Amino acid sequence: MTRILIIGATSAIAEASARLWAARGARLHLLGRSAPRLEAIAANLRAHGAVVTTGLLDANELDAHAAALDAAGTELGGIDIALLAHGTLPDQAECDRSPAATVQALADNGLSTLALMNALATRLADQGSGTLAVISSVAGDRGRASNGAYGAAKAAVSTYASALRQRLTGSGAHVLTIKPGLVDTPMTRHFRKSPLWAQPDAIARGIVRAIDRRRSVVYLPWFWRPVMAVIALIPEMVFRRLRF
C-alpha cells in the first residue's frame, strides 16, 4: 500500500491526484488549513477505497512544519510519495503596488515550499526511499510582467528542486519537478478555452505517471516543454518588449 503525504491537499490538482491514488488503494495523509474541507475530501477518498488521515498545517508557519511532518510520518509509517501542492495565485497588480504583497506572495509560493522541500528531502534521504513531488509552474521558467512575483517564487522552487535532486542522488530518494500550464477548473469554466487548457484530472494523471516512472521534470501537458524551450531562447532585447 503506497504511503502518500499531500500538502495543500484542498487544491483541485491535489484532490484529483489523491483520487487516482485512492483508486489504487493508497494510504494517504492530507495536510491543509481547512479541517472541514480536508474531511470532505478524505471521506470521498475513503469511500473509494483509500485509508486516509488528515492534519492541519499552515505552510507559512515554518515552526509548525517539523511537528506536522513527524505526525505524518508516524501516521503513514514512512513516506513513499510526498506531493507539495499548496500555493496561491497572487494579484500581480497589487504586488506591483505593495512590497509587502510581493513578500507575502513569495512566502506563500516560494519560501514555505522550499522549507518543506528541505525538511522532506532530509527525511526521505534518511529513509533511503521515496519521491518528493513538488508542483512548480511553467511560470517559473521565465519572468513576465503579468505574474512576476508568482513566477519568481516558482523559479525558486524549480531551482531548489533541481538542487535537491542532485543532493539526493545515491540516497534512494528522488525529486520530481511538476510544471503545469493552464488548467481548466470549475472556477475558470466561464472562460473560453483554447486547446492549450488542460483539466485537473489530466494534470493529476500526468503527475501520477511521472512519479511511477521516476521522472525528474515533467511539463503538463507535455507540449509546454517545447513551448517553454522556445520562450527561454527569446533574446531579452525582444522579450522585454513582449506583453503576455
Add this chain to the structure above:
Amino acid sequence: MSHAGPGTGPQGADRPDDVAPGGDPLPVSTHASKAGSTPATTGNTASATPPALPSWGNHPQAAPARVQALHWRDEPLPTPASAAPMLARGNGRSYGDVGLNHGGTVLLTRGLDRVIAFDCQRGILRCEAGILLDRLLELTVPQGWLLPVLPGTAQVTVGGAIGNDIHGKNHHQAGSFGCHVRAFELLRSDGTRLECSPDHHAELFAASIGGLGLTGLITWVELQLVPVPGPWLLATDTRFTGWDAFHELSRAHAAAQYTVAWLDALVPSGQPWRGVFSHGDFAALDDGPAPPKARAGVPFTPPLCLPRAGAVRVLNGQRWRRARTDPAPVHYRRFFFPLDAIGHWNRLYGRRGFVQHQCVLPPQVAIDSLVQIQATIAASGQPPLLAVAKTFGPLASPGLLSFPRPGTTLALDFPFRGEPTVALLAHLDAIVAEAGGAVYPAKDAHLSGAHFRQFFPAWQRFCPLVDPAFSSSFWRRVMADAKPPP
C-alpha cells in the same frame, strides 16, 4: 485576495494551482490571457464575460449575467450583486430552459462531486449534489448496489436528478427518482441550511423534488440504493406496429424490471409507427459483455442540422432489423445509456439546436391521443428523428411538481426549425391538455404558462416555497402571466 491565503489550502484565493499554475504564459488568445490573470482577483467570484452555457437542446439561447463555480458544500451562496436571481446548474443535460437563467447568476455545481458516506451494508449513499450518476455507478455497482432510478444518460448530476424528479425504464415498478431520496440539505438564500426529508421540512422536501432548482441550492443528497446481482441484464426485444400493440406489450411485460419502447416515426405517411419494445431484468451472470467503449464525441456544433430524414430512416431500418428477439445478456450501461457512447450527440442538430417534446397521457385516453399526436405530426411534415415511449406506473412521487403520473409517456426529438416547430409544439401541447396529461418541463422550451399551470396544479402550493432569490428562464416564462396564488 491572494494574500489572505498563506499556507496550505488557501481559502481566500482558493485552489490557485488548479486555476492557472503558470499564470498566462503565452498570448494564446485574449481569453486565455484574461483567464490567467482574472482568477488572481476572483477567488470564487464571477467573470465579467460569462459564456453562453447552452442547454442540451441548444435552444433557446440565454446569457447569464454571472457564473459562479461552487467547490465546497460549506461555501455560502454568493451575495447577490443586484436583484438578479440565482439558479444552480449541474451538467447541463436539461433540454430546454429549466437550467437557463438569462440575465441572472448561474451556480455551477459540478465541483460538488464528493461522496460523503456509503453504507454498503444497507445501500445508503450520501454524496454532494454535483456528482454525476456515472461516477456513483462506478462506485456502487461493483459493490452490488444500483441507483434506484436510471435515466437515459448517466451524465446528469444527483442534484439535477432531484430537481427534475427524473424517471427511468423501471417507473412502472419503482416510481421516480424522488421516491428514493431519503434526505438532502437545502441551502436557502437567507443563509439557512435545512436538512429536508419526508419528516423534516417536509414541505420543502416535496417542493424541491421536481422543483426545478427553484427552492434553493441542494448541497448534498442521501439516497436509498437497490441491490443488484451484477452489471448485466437479460434483455429481450419485441418488434411491434401501432399503439395497441405497444400497450399490449407493456401489459404483458409489466412484471419485467425495466421496459421501454423505441419508435420509428419515419414510416411512410398514413402508416402507424412501428417500434421495438425492450424489456430486461438484472440477472446473476458469471460473465457477460463488456461495457460499451466511449466512442469519439462530436467535437463541435456544425452550422446545420446533420441528421437528414433519409439517413435516419436507414438507421431506423437497421435498428428494427437488429432487434434481439431472444433473451440476451447486455451490460447495464449499454441497456440504459446507449447514447452516452457518442459524446455530445446533441451537437449533430446544428446551431439551431433541437427540442424534445415529452408528454404523459392518462391511460383511458392514451391511445386516442397518441393517434392524434401522430396525425398532427404527419400533417406538419416534421417527423421526430427520435421517439421513445414507456408506460408509467401508479407509484406517486413526493414531489409537488413531479412530472411522471400513470399513463403513457412519449418523448419526441425535433430539429428546431423556427416557427413551424413552435406551431407543432403548441398543437401537441393542446392535445396533451385536452387529454388531461402533462408535458415534462426538463425537456421543454415552449410550453405556455396556462398549460404549465394546468399540467402542474400544485403550482399554487409550490409558489410560496420558492426561494425569493432563485429563478430560471423557464420559471419566468411560465409564470409571467400567472396571478399570484391566493
